[in-house]
Amino acid sequence: xxxxxxxxxxxxxxxxxxxxxxxxxxxxxxxxxxxxxxxxxxxxxxxxxxxxxxxxxxxxxxxxxxxxxxxxxxxxxxxxxxxxxxxxxxxxxxxxxxxxxxxxxxxxxxxxxxxxxxxxxxxxxxxxxxxxxxxxxxxxxxxxxxxxxxxxxxxxxxxxxxxxxxxxxxxxxxxxxxxxxxxxxxxxxxxxxxxxxxxxxxxxxxxxxxxxxxxxxxxxxxxxxxxxxxxxxxxxxxxxxxxxxxxxxxxxxxxxxxxxxxxxxxxxxxxxxxxxxxxxxxxxxxxxxxxxxxxxxxxxxxxxxxxxxxxxxxxxxxxxxxxxxxxxxxxxxxxxxxxxxxxxxxxxxxxxxxxxxxxxxxxxxxxxxxxxxxxxxxxxxxxxxxxxxxxxxxxxxxxxxxxxxxxxxxxxxxxxxxxxxxxxxxxxxxxxxxxxxxxxxxxxxxxxxxxxxxxxxxxxxxxxxxxxxxxxxxxxxxxxxxxxxxxxxxxxxxxxxxxxxxxxxxxxxxxxxxxxxxxxxxxxxxxxxxxxxxxxxxxxxxxxxxxxxxxxxxxxxxxxxxxxxxxxxxxxxxxxxxxxxxxxxxxxxxxxxxxxxxxxxxxxxxxxxxxxxxxxxxxxxxxxxxxxxxxxxxxxxxxxxxxxxxxxxxxxxxxxxxxxxxxxxxxxxxxxxxxxxxxxxxxxxxxxxxxxxxxxxxxxxxxxxxxxxxxxxxxxxxxxxxxxxxxxxxxxxxxxxxxxxxxxxxxxxxxxxxxxxxxxxxxxxxxxxxxxxxxxxxxxxxxxxxxxxxxxxxxxxxxxxxxxxxxxxxxxxxxxxxxxxxxxxxxxxxxxxxxxxxxxxxxxxxxxxxxxxxxxxxxxxxxxxxxxxxxxxxxxxxxxxxxxxxxxxxxxxxxxxxxxxxxxxxxxxxxxxxxxxxxxxx
Numbered sequence: 001x002x003x004x005x006x007x008x009x010x011x012x013x014x015x016x017x018x019x020x021x022x023x024x025x026x027x028x029x030x031x032x033x034x035x036x037x038x039x040x041x042x043x044x045x046x047x048x049x050x051x052x053x054x055x056x057x058x059x060x061x062x063x064x065x066x067x068x069x070x071x072x073x074x075x076x077x078x079x080x081x082x083x084x085x086x087x088x089x090x091x092x093x094x095x096x097x098x099x100x101x102x103x104x105x106x107x108x109x110x111x112x113x114x115x116x117x118x119x120x121x122x123x124x125x126x127x128x129x130x131x132x133x134x135x136x137x138x139x140x141x142x143x144x145x146x147x148x149x150x151x152x153x154x155x156x157x158x159x160x161x162x163x164x165x166x167x168x169x170x171x172x173x174x175x176x177x178x179x180x181x182x183x184x185x186x187x188x189x190x191x192x193x194x195x196x197x198x199x200x201x202x203x204x205x206x207x208x209x210x211x212x213x214x215x216x217x218x219x220x221x222x223x224x225x226x227x228x229x230x231x232x233x234x235x236x237x238x239x240x241x242x243x244x245x246x247x248x249x250x251x252x253x254x255x256x257x258x259x260x261x262x263x264x265x266x267x268x269x270x271x272x273x274x275x276x277x278x279x280x281x282x283x284x285x286x287x288x289x290x291x292x293x294x295x296x297x298x299x300x301x302x303x304x305x306x307x308x309x310x311x312x313x314x315x316x317x318x319x320x321x322x323x324x325x326x327x328x329x330x331x332x333x334x335x336x337x338x339x340x341x342x343x344x345x346x347x348x349x350x351x352x353x354x355x356x357x358x359x360x361x362x363x364x365x366x367x368x369x370x371x372x373x374x375x376x377x378x379x380x381x382x383x384x385x386x387x388x389x390x391x392x393x394x395x396x397x398x399x400x401x402x403x404x405x406x407x408x409x410x411x412x413x414x415x416x417x418x419x420x421x422x423x424x425x426x427x428x429x430x431x432x433x434x435x436x437x438x439x440x441x442x443x444x445x446x447x448x449x450x451x452x453x454x455x456x457x458x459x460x461x462x463x464x465x466x467x468x469x470x471x472x473x474x475x476x477x478x479x480x481x482x483x484x485x486x487x488x489x490x491x492x493x494x495x496x497x498x499x500x501x502x503x504x505x506x507x508x509x510x511x512x513x514x515x516x517x518x519x520x521x522x523x524x525x526x527x528x529x530x531x532x533x534x535x536x537x538x539x540x541x542x543x544x545x546x547x548x549x550x551x552x553x554x555x556x557x558x559x560x561x562x563x564x565x566x567x568x569x570x571x572x573x574x575x576x577x578x579x580x581x582x583x584x585x586x587x588x589x590x591x592x593x594x595x596x597x598x599x600x601x602x603x604x605x606x607x608x609x610x611x612x613x614x615x616x617x618x619x620x621x622x623x624x625x626x627x628x629x630x631x632x633x634x635x636x637x638x639x640x641x642x643x644x645x646x647x648x649x650x651x652x653x654x655x656x657x658x659x660x661x662x663x664x665x666x667x668x669x670x671x672x673x674x675x676x677x678x679x680x681x682x683x684x685x686x687x688x689x690x691x692x693x694x695x696x697x698x699x700x701x702x703x704x705x706x707x708x709x710x711x712x713x714x715x716x717x718x719x720x721x722x723x724x725x726x727x728x729x730x731x732x733x734x735x736x737x738x739x740x741x742x743x744x745x746x747x748x749x750x751x752x753x754x755x756x757x758x759x760x761x762x763x764x765x766x767x768x769x770x771x772x773x774x775x776x777x778x779x780x781x782x783x784x785x786x787x788x789x790x791x792x793x794x795x796x797x798x799x800x801x802x803x804x805x806x807x808x809x810x811x812x813x814x815x816x817x818x819x820x821x822x823x824x825x826x827x828x829x830x831x832x833x834x835x836x837x838x839x840x841x842x843x844x845x846x847x848x849x850x851x852x853x854x855x856x857x858x859x860x861x862x863x864x865x866x867x868x869x870x871x872x873x874x875x876x877x878x879x880x881x882x883x884x885x886x887x888x889x890x891x892x893x894x895x896x897x898x899x900x901x902x903x904x905x906x907x908x909x910x911x912x913x914x915x916x917x918x919x920x921x922x
Contacts, residue, residue, distance in 0.1 A: 003888060003889045008727065010659065010727075013769065014656075020612065020615055024609070024613055028144065034777075036777060040779060044082055044086065044088070047087040049086070050081045051544050052549065052551075053537065054091060054147075054153075055552070057070075058094075059130075062135070064587075064602075064604070065587040068605040069587055070552070070554065071143055071145045072144075073621060073626060074090070074145070075143070079779065091147065091148050092149060092153075095530045096154055096156040097155055097458055099456060102456065105124055105125060110124070119496045121457055143605065153536065156490075160532075161487075162486045163536035165460070165463050167536075167568050169479030176417055177414070178414060179412070181407055183328060183330055183344075183346075183405040185198070186403060186404050188350070188351055188366070190396055191350045191351060199394045200397040202400070203393070204391065206389065207387070208388065209232060209384075209386050210231050210383075211238065213228045213300060213306055216296050216305060218295055222254070222263075228297055228308070230320060235377075238326075238373055239347055240326035240328050241325065242307070242337065243308070243327075243333075244297060244306055244325060245314050246292055246311075246321065247312065247315070247321070248288065248289045248290035248293075249288065250265055250267065250314065251265070251286050253266040254287075255281050255283055256281075256283075257278045261284065263292075263322065264321060265322070266283075267316045268321055289314075290310060295308040309339075309340050311323070313336065327342050328347075348404070350455065351365075366404060374386060411462055412449040413567065418571055419445070423445060428576065429580065430579060430580040432581070433627045440562060440563065443558060443559060453522040453524070454523050455522055460523060461522075461523055462522050463494075465520070466511075467512035468512045468513070469511050469512075471511045473509055478507070482502060528564065531561065531565045531567065534565055534577035535569075546569075547579055550580045551581050551582070554585070555584065555585055556586075558583065582627075583627065584626040587630055587631075588630065588632070589633055590632070590634075591631075603634070617637075619640050620632060620640045623640055626700070644759075646716070647711050647759070650711040651748065654744050657723075657740075658744060660732055663745055663772040668735075675799070675846075677739045677742070683796075684743070685786045685788075687750075687754075688783070690706050707754060711751075718806075719743075722853065723740045727740060732917075753784055764779070802851075804874045805834065805872075808870070809872075809877050813825050813852075820881070825853045826882075826891050827881060827882055827886075828879050829854060829880050829883070830856070831869075833861065833878070839859050843859055885898065887910055888905045889910040890910050894907045900915075
């Protein structure tokens with residue numbers, strides 16, 4: 001007789017192999033056709049709103065692993081919140097203005113910039129940006145990111161630009177916007193001012209020179225034959241020198257070295273003696289810095305004076321304590337120069353080339369001029385020492401070329417006017433990780449005013465008019481009118497229409513009695529664009545609210561989007577635009593190195609998805625500590641794929657053993673379950689509690705680890721293993737079998753819901769196979785609520801203890817397979833020698849041998865353990881070969897096989913099951 005037909009083996013069409021690269025695009029197309037995003041929003045529309053506001057990626061090029069990490073993390077949050085009692089819309093966005101798009105068009109030969117008007121060139125930029133958005137949108141969707149992809153926010157749209165003009169106008173109305181000539185980061189390679197957020201640092205080899213300035217007027221303090229010694233690593237700024245700054249409280253020494261007298265800081269004298277190889281260096285006198293104020297010196301190259309002034313920015317960290325001061329080329333220099341009414345001399349043009357204000361060096365590129373300037377100083381007898389050193393130097397983050405400080409007429413947002421409000425708001429925000437608060441607080445505390453103007457074509461125009469006297473005109477009337485024009489026509493009209501046509505009809509101003517106006521030609525910093533999104537998106541859209549619950553971006557955005565958003569929001573509303581800010585690290589290769597095409601270590605999301613699938617990429621994101629820098633490599637992804645297979649196979653096993661289970665008919669109550677089934681139910685609900693808590697705290701690696709461990713330890717290594725006997729061998733309606741299926745059904749539905757935000761594709765695939773599910777998609781359900789089970793504390797403690805004892809039994813069995821030739825655990829008989837309490841617990845455990853998956857099991861006092869027993873951590877275990885014959889149906893070794901006349905090959909239990917329930921089918 002073929003007893004295989006009497007077994008209730010697993011049955012499911014759910015495939016063991018994921019085949020994700022082929023299945024996921026089909027599934028995503030189905031979601032799009034079903035309008036799954038809209039269905040999710042409709043289902044949750046009456047709930048409290050939760051807004052994760054998307055920081056806009058730049059619309060240029062294919063997405064990289066940093067993009068994937070960012071967007072997937074956001075998707076985890078939005079999906080989990082919509083399944084945990086919130087209405088969580090997600091509006092993706094794009095940043096579309098700025099130099100990279102201008103450069104991409106001109107470098108790729110798409111346009112001849114010289115043949116186009118500004119408006120025509122801007123139109124080409126817009127077309128290019130929209131093409132890039134379409135490409136990136138499909139790549140983001142391929143990641144499985146759910147959102148309002150057909151209605152994103154884009155910084156070049158009319159409505160967005162109109163709101164951005166409003167933000168500018170509100171800040172101007174409060175007096176926070178002004179125009180001034182002061183030093184800003186200037187990129188000669190981009191021919192534009194830059195904000196701090198657009199600066200990155202790279203090593204650069206620079207000259208280091210010490211230069212002397214002869215005293216011309218000692219004011220009775222000095223005799224007039226002394227020389228002040230300054231130090232600089234930018235010789236090219238010497239032509240712009242107007243002063244020498246000293247600290248008022250520092251001690252300065254007049255030092256006699258042979259025939260010369262030098263003035264340097266006393267605290268640096270020993271270092272300078274060594275650097276200059278001074279042999280005598282006799283201190284003639286010492287004075288405080290404040291005593292030397294007003295002394296005059298002669299510029300070493302030109303026939304003009306350099307004034308000795310005082311400044312608290314002077315330190316003894318390096319140099320001579322006498323600071324070369326060029327107000328047109330340094331922020332501290334500018335600030336201190338204003339106190340002394342110094343000119344803001346800047347003899348360098350937009351391209352970084354010297355003008356006629358720098359005689360002898362006109363026409364030279366600033367960096368090229370370092371050598372001839374140093375040579376002229378040497379010829380004039382004012383070069384005390386020349387050396388070279390390598391140091392970290394600011395570079396343009398787009399062109400990767402060095403920047404300079406250069407004084408130009410620019411528009412600024414006066415951070416100092418509302419700095420205290422900014423700092424107070426930072427304290428009110430929840431920061432993850434918590435060091436983010438300190439980082440942004442220090443940045444805001446120390447930053448200067450924000451240069452918001454750029455000398456480019458592709459961006460939002462600064463909405464300022466000028467009267468006939470060249471005074472700027474910014475009024476509520478002009479701002480409202482320009483904003484409404486931009487909303488209707490877009491900002492291109494600023495470059496197509498005359499100033500008069502852009503002003504309200506009949507507009508007049510005291511600055512233009514004849515009614516003639518001109519307009520500003522600079523555009524706004526792109527950080528002002530994206531930083532206005534709280535107004536242009538959160539306020540503009542009916543389904544969103546300000547402040548947002550969460551901003552989540554890379555850690556570089558403390559100086560970027562986090563900073564600019566905070567600045568504009570506090571300036572306009574007095575409040576931060578976010579309740580919580582989460583930052584993630586950068587993606588590195590498997591060795592912790594930055595990814596680079598030249599190193600050949602770049603991991604491309606598209607390639608990963610074509611080889612492994614988006615769910616593997618998503619599971620990788622869930623597995624890492626994203627708040628630090630994260631590593632990714634082919635080997636790491638293979639490890640993640642193995643974890644995925646374990647979870648998928650767990651789903652498949654559970655599905656296979658629910659093939660004849662109808663939850664409406666076969667479900668058992670908790671009180672009707674056996675002890676082990678109750679134990680597993682409690683464990684499941686502990687998991688549900690922990691996972692939901694982790695989602696709430698944005699701890700996705702905790703979600704991954706708890707679920708993965710539950711699948712591998714509690715389920716695969718224990719529950720699924722010990723359940724096979726009842727699932728396969730008992731009759732279909734056996735009480736224990738239905739109890740096990742009850743636990744498995746709740747476990748499966750709970751795990752699929754809990755993992756839906758992470759394994760968004762696989763969860764939907766599993767959901768379609770679960771019996772009794774009526775909702776069309778798991779993402780249209782809520783996560784399970786954890787239940788409490790009063791009175792189960794003793795039960796759980798005993799089963800936890802049993803698991804510890806079982807580990808010792810499993811170790812002993814594994815050892816016996818190697819040493820005693822016992823091929824499988826069902827061929828074994830085990831004796832557990834346990835302490836009194838453990839023995840009592842094990843004696844009361846039903847079907848102990850089935851829990852150990854052996855043919856026999858007994859328990860004896862620990863004191864009776866023979867020497868050959870395996871000494872485990874909790875008990876001693878003796879493994880012997882079971883005596884008897886093997887039942888051909890259950891494979892247990894029994895001494896009572898052959899007693900049934902019709903089924904001599906079966907044990908009594910199997911014979912009864914076959915006889916009673918399956919005789920007519922066999």
